[in-house]
Amino acid sequence: MAKTILKSLFKKPATVKYPFGQKVLSEFARGSIYIDISKCIFCGVCQKKCPTGAITVAREEKTWNIARLKCITCGYCVDVCPKKCLRMSNLYTEPMLTKHEDLYKNA
Amino acid sequence: MTKRTIIPFGPQHPVLPEPIHLDLVLEDELVVEAIPSIGFIHRGLEKLVEKKDFIDFVYVAERICGICSFIHGLTYCMAVEEIMKIRVPERADYLRTVWSELSRMHSHLLWMGLMADAFGFESLFMHTWRMREKILDIIENTTGGRVIFASAKVGGVRRDIDNAALKSISKSLESYEKELKEITDVFIKDSSVQHRLAGVGVLKKEQVYELGAVGPTLRASGWPIDTRKLGYAAYKNIDFEPIIETSGDSYARCVVRIKELFQSVDIIRQLAAKIPDGPIEVKITGNPDGEFFARTEQPRGEVIYYAKANGTRFLQRLRVRTPTFANIPSLVKMLPGSSLADVPVLVLTIDPCISCAER
Numbered sequence: 278m279a280k281t282i283l284k285s286l287f288k289k290p291a292t293v294k295y296p297f298g299q300k301v302l303s304e305f306a307r308g309s310i311y312i313d314i315s316k317c318i319f320c321g322v323c324q325k326k327c328p329t330g331a332i333t334v335a336r337e338e339k340t341w342n343i344a345r346l347k348c349i350t351c352g353y354c355v356d357v358c359p360k361k362c363l364r365m366s367n368l369y370t371e372p373m374l375t376k377h378e379d380l381y382k383n384a
Numbered sequence: 385m386t387k388r389t390i391i392p393f394g395p396q397h398p399v400l401p402e403p404i405h406l407d408l409v410l411e412d413e414l415v416v417e418a419i420p421s422i423g424f425i426h427r428g429l430e431k432l433v434e435k436k437d438f439i440d441f442v443y444v445a446e447r448i449c450g451i452c453s454f455i456h457g458l459t460y461c462m463a464v465e466e467i468m469k470i471r472v473p474e475r476a477d478y479l480r481t482v483w484s485e486l487s488r489m490h491s492h493l494l495w496m497g498l499m500a501d502a503f504g505f506e507s508l509f510m511h512t513w514r515m516r517e518k519i520l521d522i523i524e525n526t527t528g529g530r531v532i533f534a535s536a537k538v539g540g541v542r543r544d545i546d547n548a549a550l551k552s553i554s555k556s557l558e559s560y561e562k563e564l565k566e567i568t569d570v571f572i573k574d575s576s577v578q579h580r581l582a583g584v585g586v587l588k589k590e591q592v593y594e595l596g597a598v599g600p601t602l603r604a605s606g607w608p609i610d611t612r613k614l615g616y617a618a619y620k621n622i623d624f625e626p627i628i629e630t631s632g633d634s635y636a637r638c639v640v641r642i643k644e645l646f647q648s649v650d651i652i653r654q655l656a657a658k659i660p661d662g663p664i665e666v667k668i669t670g671n672p673d674g675e676f677f678a679r680t681e682q683p684r685g686e687v688i689y690y691a692k693a694n695g696t697r698f699l700q701r702l703r704v705r706t707p708t709f710a711n712i713p714s715l716v717k718m719l720p721g722s723s724l725a726d727v728p729v730l731v732l733t734i735d736p737c738i739s740c741a742e743r
Contacts (some may be wrong), residue, residue: 291517302524318453352542
């Protein structure tokens with residue numbers, strides 16, 4: 278115990294002093310889902326497979342919706358996407374003030 | 385006869401983040417009876433199996449518990465694979481075992497921190513969790529999540545850890561082991577810790593068996609029963625013995641968990657040395673038809689998954705018996721005779737995970 282106490286006295290804190298420093302996230306970290314909407318063919322497989330029903334795809338309107346607060350970032354949609362236009366980013370979703378859904382539209 | 389008082393303990397209590405309610409019948413400072421009630425966070429996950437595809441349900445099964453998530457997913461996959469007669473590639477079995485052991489380590493370290501907090505040793509709590517963070521970093525680097533791994537799938541695993549990374553993990557665990565020993569020595573040797581734990585909540589060997597306890601609660605009373613010895617996943621190729629203590633008190637339960645930490649490091653080392661190359665998953669065709677009981681060892685004890693399928697995409701029935709549920713009778717037996725101040729410590733010694741128990 279004495280050894281641990283002494284070491285702790287002289288070394289830097291084990292925590293990151295946010296906002297002065299930020300944790301370096303692993304590149305594999307499951308943060309949030311990103312979509313390259315120009316490649317999307319609106320097949321709706323991701324909507325069908327999503328365990329929480331966070332994704333809504335409208336084929337006619339060519340829109341792709343995600344409720345970030347419902348998404349559990351399991352990455353299953355990334356696995357099943359036939360065009361590989363979905364990607365898992367290691368950045369977490371930013372805090373939001375309203376319970377809105379993120380809308381992506383292919384113009 | 386002294387006057388009896390009933391003190392409600394929980395469902396919201398500073399020492400327990402999870403909702404269990406106990407009615408403690410006291411005579412002066414001594415507990416004479418404890419009446420538990422659970423059911424505050426029932427989520428109906430077992431019913432959900434009728435609406436979710438059996439492949440998608442892995443993600444739901446993983447979220448039954450926030451701590452032993454991977455082993456829940458793994459057990460579900462084992463149950464479905466057994467029904468469908470799928471043989472998982474050997475490499476996938478090894479990876480599953482690595483993640484199971486990492487998950488056991490982070491769960492035990494979490495428990496040790498909570499325990500230190502419960503008996504009022506704040507700095508020990510901080511140090512334990514500092515050590516836990518390193519395990520979480522390994523988990524994040526290999527699976528992408530910190531507690532929810534999302535790595536098990538029916539027919540194998542979703543991600544691979546390359547051999548070099550696995551070797552470096554097992555190497556980094558060597559220096560980690562030394563650092564960890566400094567912390568665990570405090571639990572084992574410090575007189576103030578012993579004062580709070582030794583001789584508190586003793587369960588005798590026969591008694592604990594009759595109560596149907598599982599996991600460290602059972603092993604601390606001298607039963608060498610460990611579900612890992614059944615040889616599921618890659619445990620059949622690993623050399624290890626269940627850790628037992630004989631005194632059956634809170635201290636013994638603490639020591640069992642500490643020794644299991646070092647055992648896990650040893651198991652990961654063996655796995656990294658033995659892991660074969662090959663595919664990590666097999667393709668699944670068809671639907672499951674039949675029923676199976678899958679049993680695995682979680683950090684808290686044995687978990688049982690019963691799955692029944694009828695040849696469609698949806699399982700007919702899924703039943704989960706979690707270790708906390710099996711340990712509640714022992715908790716109720718160990719409380720009478722202890723003083724009120726020891727109740728939080730005793731509740732923690734079974735490592736309760738109430739959201740697991742209620743699903």
